[in-house]
Amino acid sequence: MSAKLEDANTIPQTAKSNSGTSGKKIKGVNYNKWGYFFILPFFLVYIIFQLIPLVSTFRYSFYEHYISQGLLSEEVIHRFVGIENYKTVFTDKETWRTLGNTMIMWLMGFVPQIIISLLFASWFTDLRLRLKATGLFKTVIYMPNLIMASAFSMLFFALFSPNGPVNDILIHAGIIKESFRFFSHAGATRGLVALMNFLMWFGNTTILLMAAIMGIDPSLYESAQIDGASSGQIFRSITLPLIRPILVYVVITSMIGGLQMFDVPQILTDGTGSPYGTTKTMVMNLNEHLYSKNYGMAGTISVLLFVLSAILSIAVFLITIRPDTSEVKKKKSKSK
Amino acid sequence: MKRKDDSGAGLTIHRVICYLVLIFFTLLALFPFYVLIVNATRAHADIQKGFSAFFGGSVVSNFKAVLRDDAHPLVRAMLNSFIIAASSSALTVYFSAFTAYGINTYKDFKFRKFANGFILLIMMVPTQVSALGFIDLMAQFGLTNTFWPLIIPSIAAPAVYYFMLSYMESSLPMEIVEAARIDGANEFKTFNTIIIPMLKPALAVQAIFAFVQSWNNYFIPQLIIDSKNNKTLPILIAELRSADFTKFNMGQLYMSIAFAIVPVVIVYLILSKQIVRGVTLGGVKG
């Protein structure tokens, strides 16, 4: 989930012209060669620490490769097996179950997140409502975003444990009679994971959507108000269509982030994905294979993750490159 | 006039509903932290007896228990996390600006287009997918259990690069570079002495985000670090989850979590204006 933080800060700008003067020639000196110097460190580091590992991860996916964990032997099993690992992974229920878990928990957190964020963003920017203390609200709801996911999970584990404060409060309030074991119910545990993701991200999304709404030409609102449109009408027919590219961007980057979900369920369930594996995510599955040094299977799951995020990334790319055209088309078909 | 929303009473009701909903979610966001702080001040036995909304008097003894726990050297872990996060953050912002400057200033070298396109392409690749090759390579380099694998890779941060590029495109006039050239400064020096100071506001915000990201990072560090003295804060917190429960002191547990959370919250409260603005600074202008 950590990658999401960065992504969220850098909404790609739509087609921007390179307006700066070119660095061609001043006093007959060609400075362009300096370009290599400036991009060199990035690429060196990227190639060594990301690209080579990526290639070797792909390579491992075609090998049976592990070290015996139960016996103390030096022998490493290393054997080319072609697409055998892929067959195993694709026929393995665990693969699809972890993918399903990941998507379900992501959705459970994301749907309320986008709804609440849209609601808050529209309230905060509503000129007629003129809400006070919005700065304070924003500050508070954004805060969980910066909290260490592992500490946050550990905190939730303590809060919702059978003897923890939440059960205690619920019992005292007379809502339940005996401790509810949150971590023994699939729905409850998944719900907690989703709640944490929601808490960590809804502030961030609210702020992004607010910025998007504030970027809309105010004259559009003014004329709508003069025409007597209600807040709801304005929101539906002006705000929503105009922030749609950002909305789609938020959905897909969040989905990519969701695909990487690890810290929260890992620590909440102590890596077990309990109850009965209903909170085990794809990356947790990958982590288990990494832990037992079964590099063949780990490599194959990595490739699968790579392909899934590549598909989503391409979607982001296509949407942010040509948002306006698709927007216009949609709007037209809607208005008919 | 159909503007019924604008009529005083309707608007007031609307406003009240808004405030109630906002307050509800604010309390929801604050509740876990409130319980955390309260329980961090209470003794183990009190916590076992049940929840209380009031602070206890065991701050000092819980604090001491955390410091005393040799199995979970939390202070050491904080120091480790700080070293890693501060170095990563510095490298990330410096080299992202460095790379972006190269792409933004020199419009006409061979791989420019390719380089820019490539960085955009890799922006979305999760670090998890190359984790296997990464730990394998680090083991071959003999860097397992060192901080290097957690620091050096932050030089290549595509998202921050992209932010810096956007920022430079919109607010770094080329005239400044040209003026420096006329003064005879070399390009590297120009970047360090003239450009970097100009980018300070943007760098500062990105540095905070990069710091927090590194500070909170768990997946890769837990694969790289396993010696007790090199562990980072998230690893240690995760270990509390699977610790020897026979010796579990809940007051100490809450205090440990507070160690991981409170410093960030304090920094955030001090800088919240800049940070909240920074979230959107990425340039949602169009």
Add this chain to the structure above:
Amino acid sequence: MRNMKKAIALSMATLMAVSATACGSSSKTSKSIKDLKLTNGGKVLRIYCWNEEIQSRFADYVETAEDEIDGTKIEWVVTANKDNAYQKKLDEALKAQPSKEAKDRVDMYLIEADYALKYVNSDYSVDVKDLGLTDDDLKDQYQYTKDICTNDKGELKAVSWQATPGLFAYRRSIAKDVLGTDDPEEVQKSLASWEEFDKVAAKAHEKGYKMLSGYDDAYRVFSNNVSSAWVNDKKEVVIDDNIMKWVDQTKTYTENGYNNKSSLWDDTWNADQGSAGKVFGFFYSTWGINFTLLGNSLDTSVEDGGKEEVGNGAYGDYAVCQGPESYYWGGSWLVAAPGSDNKDLICDIMKKLTCDKDTMKKITEDTQDYTNNISAMEELAASDFHSAFLGGQNHIALFAEAAPKIDMSNTSAYDQGCNEEFQTAMREYFDGNVTKEEAIENFYKAITKKYPELKKPE
């Protein structure tokens, strides 16, 4: 331009230098573990272990100053046992042994019964005879503690200071209420078989008590009485019928409300052992009485200024009996690592801690732990030794009867993983989340993931 070229050249050179040194440090020496010799004169004694139990034994009976024995510093490397974390850490350190200098090597490490074979059958452990221990030194140790750590060649690789027969620790006050007596012999009669045990569970339930705290409480009693080991010669994981009996019993108990649905070591389980607990009893082994149960029974912990005395929580309200079947649980063995530079010191420690009758008797008297010295234990069993915590009972007498019955023939190197994963998988079945078949399937999934070399039987 020249500057730029220089800068590029410089950064390239730095990078190459960095990667070169990095590679250099990891290059392997050709030495193997078999070439390593034991030497003397080391300044640091490096010991790998998973909890503080051994540290306190060292502090009380071996060390001459804090973390020091006659001038040799002790360096403890503690890694939690769970999920094979300790084994992994230890394996890495042992495999790196040949490439390290003597002063940086592991000197000694601890192992448990659940994975003892893994180390005992490898070259990464030293025959205690090579250290200087003699048959005469070892004569008073329980045979089973030696059998499990003897490899196929007949070499004894590890020694223990404790013997760990299991028993059933019950609350006297609850026993009185349910059975009308708290006398260990009378209670034992009511619990002598599983059928009897089940009847008492039903009675306890009627009175508002739980027979056991959680799912895993009785696990060891069943898993120690299996007919074959977890893993067979074909590297297949086999679930023994007796372990399935545990599954069925626990399911019944859960459905009937005879247990509190806790798991070993979780906070409910710990709380159930305190004065507010409503649980009849706990299957515990020797070390558990002093290491875990005693601490949990106190209302005010020793750390918070409480005293270990009657009146503080459930102190004095416990007693022990044999229970329905004999079993063992846990135990730690000391192993010398090849290439250590503290040969004589290790030998002295092993002698002192695992062979010396006086020391071992004193450990039992001080801590109530049961030690691995037959004659010392028999002396105590026959004496008026008694435990205030157990309401004045001489539990050593009970242990002395149980210890010789321990049979560790059906162990495998994979037991820790199998036990952990099986309990985890079955928990879902007990919670009613999956069917028995699904739970078993999940177990096979998890165990083959943990040990890539194992497979599910065809």
